[in-house]
Amino acid sequence: MSDITASQVRRRKAADAVWRVFRFVILTGLGFVILYPLIYMVSCAFRQRIDMNDPTVLWIPRHPTLDIIRETMDAMDIWNTLKNTLLLNIGCSLVQVLSCAVTGYGFARFSFKGKKFLFGIVIMMILVPTQVIALPLYMQFRFFGFGKFSINLIDSFATMYLPAITANGISSGLMILLFRQFFRGLPRELEDAAYIDGCGPFMTFVRVMAPNAASAFLTVFLFSVVWYWNDYYVSATFFTNTRTIALMLQNLDTELKIRLFNSAAVEISPREQIVWKEAGCLLSITPMLVMYAFLQKHFTEGIERSGIVG
C-alpha cells in the first residue's frame, strides 16, 4: 500500500517538474511573440537607415542614432499632435466614462417600462459596426440641425464630444454593459441606507454608489483611453485637418514622402523607410505603455470584480 503511494508521489513530482519546464518554454516562447514587435520597434527606431540593408545587423544597430526619432517627431508635429490628442481623445474618453456610468446605473437599478427594449438597443450598439452608420452620421454632422438652420460640425471637436457626452461614442455599448453588470453586483443595502437618510437617487449615485465602484471606473476608464487613443476610423471620418496621434501615424507615409523621400538628393527604398515607420509606432504607443506600466493590474481587477457575465 505504502509502496504504491510512494511511487505515486514520485510520479506526481516528476510530472510537476516536467510541467514546470513545459510552462516555462510556452510562456517564454509566446511572450517573445508578443514582445517581438516592440523590441523590433526600439531596435529600428534608433538605427540609421543603412543598417536596414546590412544583413549582419539583427537587433543591435551598427550605427545608432537619434536622428530618425527626431525626424519622425518633426514629421508628426508631435507636440501639437499630442496636445490635440489629449484635448480630443482623452477628454472624450473621460466624459464618456461618466455618461456610461450614469446610463449603466439606470439600467442596473431601476425598473421602468420598455427597459428590456432599450437595453436591446445598447446590445445593438455593441453589434453594429461603425461603418454601417458612418456615412449618415457624417451627413448629419455636415448639416447639423433642422432644415435650414443647420451648421457644419465637421472638423470641430463636437463630432466626438457630443456622442461621448451622451454615452454614444466609441465602444460605448460595451462600457454601458460593463457598468450595468458591475452596479448590479453591489449590495442593495448601500442604496437603501442612503435613501432612508434622505438622499435623492442622483446624490445616492454620486455619494454612495460611485465611490464603491471606483475600481470599475478605473478599469473602464483605462479601456476607454486605449480605445480613444487608438481610434483612427471615427476620427478619420469626421476630421480633415485636426491631427491626433493615430491619424498622424496613419498618414506618416505621406508626410514623410513630402519631407524626406521625395527629395531628389536621396533615394530611400521601402525597406529603409521602415526605420521611420517603426519610430512613429514607438512614439505613438509610448504614452500608452507608460500608463500600462503603472496601472497594469487595474486593467484586470475591475473585470474580475464586475462579474461581467453574471
Next chain:
Amino acid sequence: MAEKSRKSPVHLSYQQKKSLYGYGFISLWLVGTVIFFLVPLVKSLAYSFSDVSIGTGHTALKFAGLKKYLYVLGEDEYYTRYLSSTLTETLWKTPLILIFSLFIAVILNQKFKGRALARAVFFLPVIIATGPVYPIITGDIARTGNSGAQQFSTLFSTDLVGGLLQFLGLYGISDSMGSYISGIADNIFGIVWNSGIQIIVFLAGLQNIPPSAREAAQVEGATAWEYFWKITFPFVSPYIVANLIFTVIDSFRSPTNDVMRRIHDMGSDWRFGEASAMAWIYFSIILAAVGLVTFVVNRLIYYEVD
C-alpha cells in the same frame, strides 16, 4: 388611487417615482442614441434601397428597390470575395483564439515565479492591437526577411510542425489536416495578439472557482485532466459564451478586415447606396452568426450546468 395621482401629479407612488428616476438616469443616453445611433441606422438602411445623390444642402434619395444589393452581390468584383474570406477567417480563428486564451489563462492562474510579469506581457496586446500600430508592425515584420522575422516565423512554421509530425510517426495524417495545423502555426502571431481581452475574461472566471471545489477535488484525488473537465470547464463555461461572442464581434468589426475597408472605400467614393448595401448585408450576417452562436451555446451550457 389613479384618480388621486391624476389630480396631484406630485404624489407618485414609490414605484412610479423609481421608474421616473430610471428614465432620468438613462435620458442623456436615450437622446444621444436617437440622434447618433438610431436615426443614422435607419438612414443607412434607406440609403441601401435608394439612388443617393449628394447635392448642395441635403442628400436626395430615390427609391431603387434591391438594385444596390444585386449590384453589390453580383457585380462588385471585390465584395463577395472579401466577404467569404473574412467569414472563413473568423470561422477558423475564433475557436483557436478561445482554446488558446483559456489555456494561457489556466497557466497564468497558477502560482509561479514571475507570474506578474507574464500576465503583464500577455495583456499587452490589449493596449496596442486596436490601433493603427498593429497593421504597421505586422506589415513591416512580413516585409523584412532577414532581421529576425524569418527565424521567428520558421521557428513556429511548417518545417518545425512537419518535422514534429514525422517525429511522432503521424505519416498517415491527411493533407488537409496537415495544412490546417501549419496554418495555425503560421498564424500564431495573429492569434496571440488578438487574445488579450479573452485571457483577462477567462482569468476572471477562473478566479471565481470557489476554493471548496478545489479542495474537494484534491481530497478525491482528481488528476489535473479530471480537474480541468470536471471543475474548471463547468465553472468557466459562461465565460466561454461571453468570449465567443466577443471574439466573433471583434473580428467582424475590426476596421482592418477587407470587407470593412471595401465599405469605407465605397463611402469615400460618395457611392452611399452601394456602401450601405454592403454594410447591411455584412451586418445581417454578423447578427445571424451571433444569434446562432448564442442559441447553440446556450443550449449546450444549459445541459452542462444541469
